[in-house]
Amino acid sequence: MGMSSSDRPPLGRRSSVLRALDRGGQPTWGPGLHVGKGASNGGRAQAFGAAGVYKTRCKGSSVGVCGGLDEWKEGSVRTTLGAMQDALTFEQARLVFVVYTSALVPIVLVPWLRSRQRIPSWIPAVYVGSFVVCALGWELWFTYGWWAGDPVNVRRAAALNAWIPMNINWLLNSLADAGAICLGGIYWVWRFRGRSYAAFSHWDWGAFGILLVWFLGQNIGVEMFLYHDQLAEGKPLSWAPLVPTGPWINPTLFQFNGRTITLQGQIAWVVMTPLFYGAVIAYVRRRQA
Numbered sequence: 001m002g003m004s005s006s007d008r009p010p011l012g013r014r015s016s017v018l019r020a021l022d023r024g025g026q027p028t029w030g031p032g033l034h035v036g037k038g039a040s041n042g043g044r045a046q047a048f049g050a051a052g053v054y055k056t057r058c059k060g061s062s063v064g065v066c067g068g069l070d071e072w073k074e075g076s077v078r079t080t081l082g083a084m085q086d087a088l089t090f091e092q093a094r095l096v097f098v099v100y101t102s103a104l105v106p107i108v109l110v111p112w113l114r115s116r117q118r119i120p121s122w123i124p125a126v127y128v129g130s131f132v133v134c135a136l137g138w139e140l141w142f143t144y145g146w147w148a149g150d151p152v153n154v155r156r157a158a159a160l161n162a163w164i165p166m167n168i169n170w171l172l173n174s175l176a177d178a179g180a181i182c183l184g185g186i187y188w189v190w191r192f193r194g195r196s197y198a199a200f201s202h203w204d205w206g207a208f209g210i211l212l213v214w215f216l217g218q219n220i221g222v223e224m225f226l227y228h229d230q231l232a233e234g235k236p237l238s239w240a241p242l243v244p245t246g247p248w249i250n251p252t253l254f255q256f257n258g259r260t261i262t263l264q265g266q267i268a269w270v271v272m273t274p275l276f277y278g279a280v281i282a283y284v285r286r287r288q289a
Contacts, residue, residue, distance in 0.1 A: 092160055095226045095227070096160070098226060099172050102175075102179065103179070104175070106178070106179025110183070120197055123186070125283065126182070127179060128178075129279065129283075134173075134174045134272075135170060137240060137268065138240035138241070139177065142237050142238055143169045144238070145238045146238050146239075147239040148247050148248070149236045149247060150236055151166065181215065185211045185214045185215060186200070188210050189207045189210050189211060192210055200281055201284050203277075203281060208273065208274070208277055211276065211277055212270075212273045215276075216269055216273075219265070219268075220261055220266070223259075231260075231265055233260055240268070242271045243267050249263065250262050251263050253266070
């Protein structure tokens, strides 16, 4: 017997109603949530967590109508909470921790260090400028797949989409790029070039080499140990302003333990290295003038 629209419960209570429809079924929670309907109507409801859409199918029905669930066939009932209840794998939990830590810690650390005059006065501006360049240069494009690429929510597991929503994915990655990576590069230049910031007042090939090794080294490590599933073959990244080769010119550079490192994944930081170093030098000189 079907339920009329007036009898149907609010959206927030539908999951409990689905469970109540089957006293003999065994509901299981996961990225593809299954709730048994039992023998009373011979059907089942499936909630697809990755897409956030409920669909229903019935035995012997070509239209997928399951008794009282007929109006829920293509409902847009979100399942983010259900996805977050899934247990993250160790690698997924590590990814979530690294992303949030590398994005948020510099927001606190940079003002704290500056207030104690432990870093030069030009560092905060470089931090903000790096964030803008990374966001517009590739992170927004990679997140949304704007040109010939897949969006990030298609390239990764539903549990990660719940913990790192697509609409803040670019923001977190850009903050991490600017803080942990770009400012990290400044630290390594300071550390290995005489504990001095003099290399940022003129072009120094040694400093440039340090930046290049750091930018590419961390990026290869991230792709191999954190984002390898999102960047696997068959999951194309979008073209981006700082990735002009796009997915069309994307040879495999090498493979490690079944994980592929491609040109497209590295080209952003190859382009970013001279752009970043040259911009920092120009800004520091202007402040010193």
